[in-house]
Amino acid sequence: MSISIVRVDDRVIHGQTMTRWTKARPVDGILVVGDNIAHDTLRRKVLKAAANELKVGIYTVAEAPDKIQQGIASKKKFFLISDSPQTFSKLVNMGVDFGGVLNVGPMNTRAGAKILGRTVAIDSNDYQAFDNMNNHGIDIQFQLLPDDDIRSWKTMKAKYDSMD
Secondary structure, eight states: OOEEEEEEOTTOSSHHIIIIIHHHSOOSEEEEEOHHHHTOHHHHHHHHHHTTTSEEEEEOTTTHHHHHHHHHHSSSOEEEEESOHHHHHHHHHTTOOOOSEEEEOOBOOOTTOEEEETTEEEOHHHHHHHHHHHHTTOEEEEOSSTTSOOEEHHHHHHHHHHTO
16 A cells, blocks of 8 residues: 555644654655645645645545545555544545554644643544544554554543543
């Protein structure tokens, strides 16, 4: 498989992505998936600029299955990134195989979200998305930086459930 990491990161492409993750995992290009991102001209420009010399493709959820398959078939290595677990949950429901592991980075505080730890806040829609992916056999790993300890969905789910 030529997808070297599949990641949720609410900032998508930023300094940590470029300085830490691209050093820890091989990458030749970045595939960004998200309807909100694909339709935002300014954000597209900012993300492409943040990626420096790496090629960036930005796609809607509808475009993503073909583009992900092309990435897998390629000899190049790609990061597959979205700003929302809900995007990946939709892809799973569409039958898209992007690999068995979803890495979760920053999901910062917003209305209706419960803070589960350093830079991790999820709301009920995120919870349902993670649970759906987990039920489809995806190993969900919460990890801000490559050398940080990995926290499992089981651990984060228990923390979320205990806050009710």
